[in-house]
Amino acid sequence: MFERVLLKNVDVPDGHLLSTYEAGGGYRALAKALTEYTPDEIIDLVKRSNLRGRGGAGFPTGMKWSFVPKRADKPKYLCCNADEGEPGTFKDRIVMERDPHQLIEGIAISAYAIGAAVAYVYIRGEYVLAIRRLEQAIAEAKAKGYLGARILGSDFNFIVHVHCGAGAYICGEETAMLDSLEGKRAQPRLKPPFPAVAGLYASPTVINNVETLVCVPHIVARGADWFRSIGPEKSPGPKLYCVSGQVRKPGLYELPMGIPLRELVEDHAGGPPPGRKIKAVIPGGVSAPVIPERGLDVGMDFDTLAAAGTMLGSAGVIVVDDATCMVRVATRIIEFFHHESCGKCTPCREGLNWVVKVLRRIEAGEGAAGDMEQLDMLCKGIFGNTFCALGDGAAMGLRASLAHFREEFVAHIEERRCPFH
Amino acid sequence: MTMREKIEQAAERYPDQRSAIMPALLIAQSEHGHLPGPVLEEVADILGVERIWVYELATFYTLFHTEPVGMFHLQLCDNVSCMLRRSEDLLKHLEEVLAIRKGVTTGDGLFTLSTVECLGACEMAPVMQVGDDYHGNLDIERIDALLARLRAMVPDAAAAARAAAEPSGN
Numbered sequence: 001m002f003e004r005v006l007l008k009n010v011d012v013p014d015g016h017l018l019s020t021y022e023a024g025g026g027y028r029a030l031a032k033a034l035t036e037y038t039p040d041e042i043i044d045l046v047k048r049s050n051l052r053g054r055g056g057a058g059f060p061t062g063m064k065w066s067f068v069p070k071r072a073d074k075p076k077y078l079c080c081n082a083d084e085g086e087p088g089t090f091k092d093r094i095v096m097e098r099d100p101h102q103l104i105e106g107i108a109i110s111a112y113a114i115g116a117a118v119a120y121v122y123i124r125g126e127y128v129l130a131i132r133r134l135e136q137a138i139a140e141a142k143a144k145g146y147l148g149a150r151i152l153g154s155d156f157n158f159i160v161h162v163h164c165g166a167g168a169y170i171c172g173e174e175t176a177m178l179d180s181l182e183g184k185r186a187q188p189r190l191k192p193p194f195p196a197v198a199g200l201y202a203s204p205t206v207i208n209n210v211e212t213l214v215c216v217p218h219i220v221a222r223g224a225d226w227f228r229s230i231g232p233e234k235s236p237g238p239k240l241y242c243v244s245g246q247v248r249k250p251g252l253y254e255l256p257m258g259i260p261l262r263e264l265v266e267d268h269a270g271g272p273p274p275g276r277k278i279k280a281v282i283p284g285g286v287s288a289p290v291i292p293e294r295g296l297d298v299g300m301d302f303d304t305l306a307a308a309g310t311m312l313g314s315a316g317v318i319v320v321d322d323a324t325c326m327v328r329v330a331t332r333i334i335e336f337f338h339h340e341s342c343g344k345c346t347p348c349r350e351g352l353n354w355v356v357k358v359l360r361r362i363e364a365g366e367g368a369a370g371d372m373e374q375l376d377m378l379c380k381g382i383f384g385n386t387f388c389a390l391g392d393g394a395a396m397g398l399r400a401s402l403a404h405f406r407e408e409f410v411a412h413i414e415e416r417r418c419p420f421h
Numbered sequence: 422m423t424m425r426e427k428i429e430q431a432a433e434r435y436p437d438q439r440s441a442i443m444p445a446l447l448i449a450q451s452e453h454g455h456l457p458g459p460v461l462e463e464v465a466d467i468l469g470v471e472r473i474w475v476y477e478l479a480t481f482y483t484l485f486h487t488e489p490v491g492m493f494h495l496q497l498c499d500n501v502s503c504m505l506r507r508s509e510d511l512l513k514h515l516e517e518v519l520a521i522r523k524g525v526t527t528g529d530g531l532f533t534l535s536t537v538e539c540l541g542a543c544e545m546a547p548v549m550q551v552g553d554d555y556h557g558n559l560d561i562e563r564i565d566a567l568l569a570r571l572r573a574m575v576p577d578a579a580a581a582a583r584a585a586a587e588p589s590g591n
Binding site for chain 2: 094128164167183185242244328332336
C-alpha cells in the first residue's frame with residue numbers, strides 16, 4: 001500500500017500544532033539540511049530527485065533554484081505561491097490548515113538553498129483559517145528557534161511573512177503575484193528578465209507552490225532516490241490530487257504521480273453517483289482541456305497528459321456525469337476566465353468577452369448559424385496571442401469542449417433549447 | 422491597538438511601504454466594514470503613499486468593498502465544482518427566502534447575497550463563505566438552518582426584519 005507522506009498529519013488531531021509536528025519527526029530535515037548539506041548540495045539533491053513544480057507548469061525545481069545568481073548585490077527572496085485560485089483545486093488549503101509546519105520547514109530549507117533571508121507566503125485572502133494557522137505556526141517556529149536568527153545554532157538567519165491576497169485569480173501567475181506583493185494591480189510581467197534574476201523588488205526571487213515546498217523536507221530526510229522511486233521517471237514523487245464534482249467521494253488524495261485517471265476517479269473517489277455514468281473529466285483545474293470518458297485510461301503526470309492533449313495543471317480533477325450539459329460547463333468556465341482576466345492584453349480581455357456572449361446565446365437556445373465557426377475563430381485568435389497563460393488556458397479548454405462535445409453545441413443551436421432541460 | 426498602529430505594524434514586514442497597501446486595506450476593511458473614499462485616503466496618509474495607488478488596489482481586488490455590505494455577507498460559490506452539485510438551486514432559494522437578487526443587501530442591512538468564483542473548497546461543494554467561515558456540503562435545509570443561526574445572533578435586527586417583511590396596513 002502506498003505510504004502517505006505529504007498528508008501524513010492532516011487527519012491527526014491538532015496536526016497544525018508544533019508539538020504534533022515535532023512528535024512525527026518534524027524539523028529534523030531542517031536540522032539535517034543545516035548541518036549536513038551546503039546550500040549547493042541541497043540544490044543538487046533536489047535536482048537529483050527530479051522534483052517538478054506542483055503549481056501547474058511542472059518546471060524542474062532544482063533547476064529553477066540554480067538560476068538564482070550566486071553572488072548578488074541585492075537580497076534574495078523566496079515567495080510561496082499559496083494563491084490557489086484554480087477552480088477544482090484545494091490541496092494547498094488543506095495542507096496549510098492542517099499541517100502548516102510542514103510548509104514552514106519546506107520553505108526554510110528551500111530558502112537556505114537559494115540564500116534567501118526573507119520569504120513571503122502569498123495566500124489568498126479567502127483562506128482565513130489557513131492564514132490564522134500559518135501565522136500561529138510561524139510564531140511557534142520562531143519561538144522554538146526554527147525561524148529567526150542563527151537557526152538551530154547555524155549561521156542561517158531567516159524569517160517568513162504571510163501576505164494575504166484579495167481575490168484575483170491572476171495572482172497565481174508568478175509575475176502578477178510579484179506585482180501584487182509590491183502593492184500594485186496584479187498583472188503579468190514581460191519575461192525576461194525572469195524572477196530568478198529580477199523578481200520581487202527587482203531582486204533575485206524564487207517562486208514555488210505550496211505542494212512543491214512541502215516535498216522538500218521529505219527529499220532531504222529520505223533522499224533523492226526514494227523520491228525518484230515513486231511514479232514515472234520524468235515526473236516522480238508523491239502527488240496530491242483534488243477530486244470534486246459528480247463523484248461519490250470527493251476529496252484530497254495522495255497517490256503516486258502517474259496513477260491512471262480512471263483508477264483515481266473510479267476506485268479512490270468512488271466513481272459517479274448511483275445510476276449515472278461519467279461523461280467527462282477535467283484533469284487539472286479548469287485550465288486543463290477536458291477528457292471524454294473514453295480517454296480516462298491515461299496516467300496523471302505532466303508528460304503523459306500533455307501527450308494526451310491536456311495537462312496535469314493543478315491536479316484539480318473535476319468529474320462530470322452524463323446528465324450534465326457540456327455547453328453549461330464550458331460556458332461557466334469561460335465566464336470564470338472572462339471575470340478574472342486582468343485586462344492587460346486585448347485578445348484575452350475582448351476575446352473572452354465575445355466568447356462568453358456567444359456561449360450564453362447558444363446555451364439559451366438562441367444560437368445562430370455560424371456560431372460554431374465563430375467560436376473556432378475566437379479560440380484561434382486568443383490562443384498563443386495573450387500576454388500570459390490565462391487566455392491560453394481558456395482557449396485550450398474551449399477547444400477541447402468543442403472537439404469532444406461538438407454535437408451538444410450543435411444540438412442547442414438546431415433545437416433552439418438546451419436538450420438537458 | 423488602533424487601526425494606524427495595526428497598519429504600521431503590518432508595514433514593518435516590507436522594505437517598501439507600497440507593499441503594505443493590501444494588508445492595510447484588509448485591516449481598514451475589518452475596522453470599517455467597507456472602504457469609502459475617506460478611509461482609502463487615511464490608509465494612504467498612514468503609509469505615506471500616493472492616494473491613487475490605494476484607489477487602484479481597492480477597485481481591482483474583489484475582496485475589497487468600496488460600498489457597504491450587510492452584517493452577514495453570504496458569498497455562494499458557483500464555479501464548476503459547486504455548480505455541478507447544484508449551487509444554482511441554492512442561489513434561487515436564497516434569493517427567494519431573502520427576497521433579494523444576488524448583489525443586493527436586504528432592507529434591514531443583515532444580509533448581502535453574492536456569488537463568487539472558486540473558494541478552493543471543492544471537496545465540500547457546494548460551499549458558501551460567510552464572514553471568515555466556510556460552510557460546505559450545503560443543501561436547502563442546511564442553508565435555512567444557517568440563516569436561522571445567523572439571525573439568532575442579532576435578535577433585535579431579526580425582529581425588525583420580520584416586522585419590515587409584514588405587509589403594510591396589517
